Amino acid sequence: MGTETVHALREVSLEIAKGEYVAIMGPSGSGKSTLMNLLGCLDSPSGGSYELNGNRVSEMNDNQLAEIRNREIGFIFQTFNLLPRSDALRNVELPLVYAGVSPSQRRKAALDTLASVGLAERVHHKPNELSGGQRQRVAVARALVNRPSILLADEPTGNLDSKTGAEIMALFENLANQGNTIIVVTHEEAIARQSRRIIRIRDGLIASDERIR
Amino acid sequence: MNLFTELREGLSISWSAIRANKLRSALTTLGIVIGIVTVTLMGTAIQGLNSSFVQSVSSIGADVLFVDRRNWINQSAQDWIQGQKRPPLTLAMADGLARQLTMASAIAPVADDNADVKYKKRRSSSVEIIGTTENYEITMGLTVETGRFMTAGECSGGRPVCVLGAMAATNLFQGESPLGEKIMIGQHQFEVVGVLEKLGGMAGNGGVDDQIMIPLPQFTQNLDHNPDYEMQIKISHVEQMEDAVEEVRVVMRRLRQLPPGTPDNFAINQQDQFLKLFHQLAGTIGGVGLFITGLSLFVGGIGIMNIMFVSVAERTREIGVRKAIGAKRRTILLQFLIEAASICLLGGLIALAIAWPATLLLNKVMPSSLSLGIVGVALLVSLVTGVLSGFFPAWRAARMNPVDALRNE
Numbered sequence: 283m284g285t286e287t288v289h290a291l292r293e294v295s296l297e298i299a300k301g302e303y304v305a306i307m308g309p310s311g312s313g314k315s316t317l318m319n320l321l322g323c324l325d326s327p328s329g330g331s332y333e334l335n336g337n338r339v340s341e342m343n344d345n346q347l348a349e350i351r352n353r354e355i356g357f358i359f360q361t362f363n364l365l366p367r368s369d370a371l372r373n374v375e376l377p378l379v380y381a382g383v384s385p386s387q388r389r390k391a392a393l394d395t396l397a398s399v400g401l402a403e404r405v406h407h408k409p410n411e412l413s414g415g416q417r418q419r420v421a422v423a424r425a426l427v428n429r430p431s432i433l434l435a436d437e438p439t440g441n442l443d444s445k446t447g448a449e450i451m452a453l454f455e456n457l458a459n460q461g462n463t464i465i466v467v468t469h470e471e472a473i474a475r476q477s478r479r480i481i482r483i484r485d486g487l488i489a490s491d492e493r494i495r
Numbered sequence: 496m497n498l499f500t501e502l503r504e505g506l507s508i509s510w511s512a513i514r515a516n517k518l519r520s521a522l523t524t525l526g527i528v529i530g531i532v533t534v535t536l537m538g539t540a541i542q543g544l545n546s547s548f549v550q551s552v553s554s555i556g557a558d559v560l561f562v563d564r565r566n567w568i569n570q571s572a573q574d575w576i577q578g579q580k581r582p583p584l585t586l587a588m589a590d591g592l593a594r595q596l597t598m599a600s601a602i603a604p605v606a607d608d609n610a611d612v613k614y615k616k617r618r619s620s621s622v623e624i625i626g627t628t629e630n631y632e633i634t635m636g637l638t639v640e641t642g643r644f645m646t647a648g649e650c651s652g653g654r655p656v657c658v659l660g661a662m663a664a665t666n667l668f669q670g671e672s673p674l675g676e677k678i679m680i681g682q683h684q685f686e687v688v689g690v691l692e693k694l695g696g697m698a699g700n701g702g703v704d705d706q707i708m709i710p711l712p713q714f715t716q717n718l719d720h721n722p723d724y725e726m727q728i729k730i731s732h733v734e735q736m737e738d739a740v741e742e743v744r745v746v747m748r749r750l751r752q753l754p755p756g757t758p759d760n761f762a763i764n765q766q767d768q769f770l771k772l773f774h775q776l777a778g779t780i781g782g783v784g785l786f787i788t789g790l791s792l793f794v795g796g797i798g799i800m801n802i803m804f805v806s807v808a809e810r811t812r813e814i815g816v817r818k819a820i821g822a823k824r825r826t827i828l829l830q831f832l833i834e835a836a837s838i839c840l841l842g843g844l845i846a847l848a849i850a851w852p853a854t855l856l857l858n859k860v861m862p863s864s865l866s867l868g869i870v871g872v873a874l875l876v877s878l879v880t881g882v883l884s885g886f887f888p889a890w891r892a893a894r895m896n897p898v899d900a901l902r903n904e
Contacts, residue, residue: 324819324897345823352821363816363901367511379504380821382497424820 289328290316292486298465300431303458305474306467308483315436317483318467322434323351335431352380356425360437362417364409370396370420371405377428395423399453415446422453426462433457433464439473451476501829509834512806513841520838523802527842527877528849530792535850535865535873536857537788541781543863548773558733559634560743561764562592562726568772581760582751584724586711591750592726598739601729603630606714606722612707613679614667622663623706624680626714626722634727635703642674642689645710649688653712657685661693662704678707683717685709740765792876795842796884803835803888814892815900828893835885836878843877 290313298304308314319325320332323339326347331340334354342350356377357363364373371392378388396405399419409417418438425433435454439447451473458464458478466477474480475494482489513520561567565578589604596602606626612619625631628650637644640661649656657678664673673687694704715722730739740763747761807814814827822830847870854865 319898322819324901345825348818348821348823351819355819357819359901363812363819365813365816367515376817377820379500380817380823380826382500 290486291320291327291483294330294483294486294488296481296488296491298463300463301458301461303454303464303478304466305477305480306465306483307469307471307474307480308489309469312483313486314467314483318434318436318465321432321465322355322357323347348380352377353428354431356428356430356433358418358421358425358433358435358438360440362409362414362421362441364417364420364424366409369406369408370401370412370423373409373420374423374427377424381428383428391427392423395427396420398426399423413446414442415449418442418446418450419453422450422457426457431463433462435464435466437468438466439468439470447473501826502833504826505830505833506837508830509837512810512834513838516806519802523798524838524842524845526795526798527792527839527880528795528846530788530795530880531843531846531873531877532850532853533788533791534785534876535846535869536853537781537784538869538872539850539854539863539865540857540861541777541784542866542869543857543861545774545777547862548777549770557766558730558736559766560728560730560740561766562728562743562747563762563764564723564760566762567764568768578762583721584726584761586724588747588750589724589726592728592743592746595746595749596728596742598731598735598742599728600731601630601633603627603634603727604711605631605725605727606711606719607706607725608714608718608722610681610718611679612663612667614673614676617667617669619663619666621705622666624714624718625706625708626711626718627708628711630729631708631727634729637703638692639689640692641672642687644689645708650710651712653710653716655683655685655713656688656710658689658691658708659687660691660702660704660706660708663707664690680707680709681717683713685713736765792880796839796880799835799838799881800884800887802838803831803885804891806834807831807888807892810892811895811900811903814895815897815903818895818897819901824893827895828889831889831892832882832885835889836881839877839881839884840874843874846877847873 294313294317306314306317316325320327323334323342324347326342327340331338333339334350337350337354339347339350351357364370365376368376371389374392374396375388378391383391393402393405396402399422401416401419401423404412404416404420407416409420412420418441422433425435433454438454439450442450454464454466455476464477466473468474478495479491479493481491562584564581564583566574569575569578584604586604589602592599593602604627608624608626609620609622610624612622612624629645629647631637632639632644639658642658644658645656648654657680659667659673667673667678668676673690676687677684678687679685691703694702728739728743730736743763744759747763748759751760753760817827847865850873851865854863857863
């Protein structure tokens, strides 16, 4: 019946350098989610190639993708996606658990990272004991904790009020200044404006790619 | 991440998952608990039955041959009919055997019957009356607790004396001292000269414990003039058992005056025949019993599988997050396998905690104890049940696509 192959992205050619702070914009259905899934190594492209930090991701199998995600990508989701039964510390430790870091080392790294996002006092709180802004900070700490090549944020302020949203964006600005590579996927112009390069996607194609700062 | 860390992480994750759904976990565990309890009790009961049987049979001793008219174990109805047609063994044969056998250390002719036994007002009808000689003490390997066994003089002269099995003594005398007392067997009075030590054994069948022994002449005079004798022959050296059986056969054929080429018209029984048959039977009963109880375990396992599917579906998003963060298929698989195995193992432990006092209760009916082997098997079975029933749901979780899993609400 409805088995018609839809290519969400076509002929997208894109290069993002280390240390860039990029916003990817586009209306829903434009293919920006697909692009994000590809960039985040959550999905493999049906055609074409993707190279991340010297790794040819497009040819990897499931387990290799998991390893790459663990090592190279830090995800920040619109709905935070913290594990509800685990406290902040445990949530931030999780990527290090999968990386095989020893308990004492990962505890120290997680505590340091939580402190760097301003949550040193909240490490033993569970997600439902934290405010939305605090939850997103935990998520940022989790994304940062094993020093990934890319911070990939999907509508990071979508579930926050404008004040806390601004706080998170200030945090991103800070991280960008420290040399982190950040990719923010958003449909909000105001959020995109805070990055340094805006890539607009429309109908599976790159409509524009401009440096703004 | 190495396997050890994965196991430890899996354990802590599954523990928090189990605690997060206490009621659900408890109900699921209940299925496994019931399964393991029944399997454990069944295993214990079979073991108890086996050991009590072996105990009661081997108390007779492996070095005794029983010459009877018939085989103890008939392969067919024809065998039985043929056995029925054979002429009975006579008392003269006992003398003949005693004279001619070189490898026997004791020979006791034995006749048995049931008769009413009375002491004062107390009456017992389930008692087996054994007419025999002083050698019965040797062939049956009996130990006298109080008094003495019948003497050779009593057994040939026929003084009305009797020796009581332990259970027969307790039933009739209920704590009073039986020595020197007179009891009525049928219409005749017998003086108690000894009581035997308790042998124990099968429930419901005391064996020697429920017997009363009297001299053979008394037996033929008062109970049965023409009994069907059994010859109990104790062999001097157990290692010469096969030769002894052959010697007994030759002597018996001579006494029966059988021409060469005709089949034996008597049977030489040994208790190992009996044991073999019993083990065969016990194996069948045990197999069927374990199969039936295993079914309840199977149902418990299905419950686990069901709940694990629910758990995986509920935590689709969590699985997506874990995968996005770097969990491999194996890690997710292991996480859910460990969760299922933990629930089952927990069930196994609870089941053992229930089964242990239950075996103590069971011990009142039949000898039984929770052996270390059964404990090990029970825990192993619960672990395997968990892994088997958890595998399918865990596999589904492990194969999830992270993009779809993250999108799940």
